Each structure stands twice: as structure tokens, then as C-alpha cells.
Amino acid sequence: MKVIGIVGFKKSGKTTLTMSIARSLMDRGNSVAVVKHSSEPVDHRNTDTGQFMEEINWVALITPENSEIILKGNHNLKEIMSYFLVDFLIVEGFKNLKYFPKIVCLKEEDEKNALDDGLVLFTAGIDASLKEKKVVNYLVSEENDLEEMVSQVEKRAFILPDMNCGKCGYGNCYGLAQAIVKGSEVQQKCVYSQDIISIHINKKRVYLNSFMSQLYQNVIYGMFSPLKNIGSLENARIEIDLNSKSELKKQDNS
Numbered sequence: 001m002k003v004i005g006i007v008g009f010k011k012s013g014k015t016t017l018t019m020s021i022a023r024s025l026m027d028r029g030n031s032v033a034v035v036k037h038s039s040e041p042v043d044h045r046n047t048d049t050g051q052f053m054e055e056i057n058w059v060a061l062i063t064p065e066n067s068e069i070i071l072k073g074n075h076n077l078k079e080i081m082s083y084f085l086v087d088f089l090i091v092e093g094f095k096n097l098k099y100f101p102k103i104v105c106l107k108e109e110d111e112k113n114a115l116d117d118g119l120v121l122f123t124a125g126i127d128a129s130l131k132e133k134k135v136v137n138y139l140v141s142e143e144n145d146l147e148e149m150v151s152q153v154e155k156r157a158f159i160l161p162d163m164n165c166g167k168c169g170y171g172n173c174y175g176l177a178q179a180i181v182k183g184s185e186v187q188q189k190c191v192y193s194q195d196i197i198s199i200h201i202n203k204k205r206v207y208l209n210s211f212m213s214q215l216y217q218n219v220i221y222g223m224f225s226p227l228k229n230i231g232s233l234e235n236a237r238i239e240i241d242l243n244s245k246s247e248l249k250k251q252d253n254s
């Protein structure tokens with residue numbers, strides 16, 4: 001999964017940009033999830049859900065149109081991320097998190113210094129004069145600008161584990177994240193960013209979160225390690241062709 005943050009002060013165009021980038025990434029064939037930070041609690045008072053939440057930590061609501069899982073209390077982003085199995089996660093808000101790159105939305109020139117923590121891929125704004133004055137790189141409403149922004153997100157979004165072990169030589173994840181944004185390092189410098197397993201389906205890479213990655217690895221080792229005469233599974237490349245359409249059809253009809 002690749003992650004991009006979108007930060008900015010109130011009414012700077014964050015939500016419009018989040019929506020536009022999400023739509024465009026999906027048009028390009030990617031799966032996308034959004035996590036938004038809010039200081040306002042979701043109001044479930046006077047509902048059955050609210051009544052459950054008074055005493056129960058996990059509550060799910062399933063309706064014909066959509067479903068929601070409500071986790072009581074404050075949960076961190078990494079925990080929430082483990083619920084998503086997508087190509088891209090767009091994180092709106094959370095400007096204090098320092099382990100993935102960001103797009104900064106500006107509505108005033110002097111906001112830039114307050115928001116630039118060295119993780120900024122580029123800036124965007126909703127006011128055309130900011131682009132004319134070269135305060136922002138892109139305009140949220142410009143179609144060509146949006147295409148360029150999305151291409152950059154596809155190429156440059158990333159996430160580090162936020163374990164701050166220092167094994168990359170940067171002391172913490174923030175240090176390496178800044179170097180990656182600057183272009184002097186790559187994500188693989190993080191000793192934990194080398195995927196333990198990579199899966200391609202129809203030549204398209206399937207991005208797995210760490211939980212799913214570990215799960216698939218366990219399943220694959222469990223399936224193949226008892227087989228004889230296959231050599232070591234260390235660094236193995238396993239190809240599976242699902243080309244027996246009649247068999248699949250049989251299962252569909254059953």
C-alpha cells in the first residue's frame with residue numbers, strides 16, 4: 001500500500017483535493033481508501049448504535065447501502081490502516097505524522113512555513129492568484145494540474161513503518177522519510193520495507209498490508225513446504241495459472 005497525506009488549514013481545499021485525487025487514482029485502475037482526521041466526535045447519541053457503544057467496544061452497522069465498523073476510543077492510524085487492502089491510502093489531516101509524504105493545501109502565502117516539515121511533495125491551492133504568484137505548484141481545479149499531481153502521487157507516495165529503530169542510519173523514520181522526499185534515498189533503505197512476499201495477478205502488483213503479507217506468507221509456506229523435491233522456498237518465485245475455466249464455472253454454478 002502507498003500512502004499520501006493531504007494537510008492544510010481550514011477551507012484550504014483539502015477535501016476537494018482528496019476527492020479529486022481519489023477519483024483520478026480509481027480512474028487509473030487503482031483501489032483507494034481515505035482516512036480523515038476529525039476533532040469532532042461522530043454523533044451516535046439517541047440511536048441503537050449509540051446505546052451499544054455505551055458498553056461495547058466494537059460495534060458494526062450493516063445496511064443495504066453501506067456498512068460501518070465503530071471502534072470505541074481513539075485508535076491510531078496504523079491500526080486503522082490494517083483494515084484496508086488497497087493500492088493507495090489518502091490520509092486527510094494528521095499533519096503531525098512524519099512517516100509518509102504530504103501534499104500541502106494553502107490558502108495564504110504565509111501558511112507554507114507552518115506546514116512544511118520536509119515531507120512535502122508539492123503544494124496546491126484553490127485560489128488561482130497563488131499559482132500566478134508561484135506560492136503553490138498546482139491549482140486544485142485545473143484538470144492538467146490534477147493529472148500531474150496524480151502522476152506524482154502514483155510515483156512518489158510511500159509509507160515507512162514508524163518503528164523508529166534507527167537501522168537505516170537515520171535515527172528515526174522521519175529522517176529517512178525526509179531523505180526519500182528529497183530524492184536522496186529510496187524506501188528500500190528501511191530494513192522493514194522490503195516486502196516479505198510480492199503477489200502479481202494478471203501482471204498487476206497486489207499491494208498487501210503487513211498483516212496480510214504475513215498471512216499470505218504463512219499460508220504459502222504451509223502449503224508448499226511439505227512438498228518434496230522442490231528445493232528451498234527462500235526467495236522462491238511461485239507461478240499459479242488459473243486457466244481451468246470449466247472447473248471455475250462448475251464451482252460458480254454450485
Ligand code: SF4
Nearest residue numbers: 165166168172173190
Ligand atoms: S529502518 Fe525503517 S523502521 Fe527503522 S528507523 Fe529506519 S525507516 Fe524507521
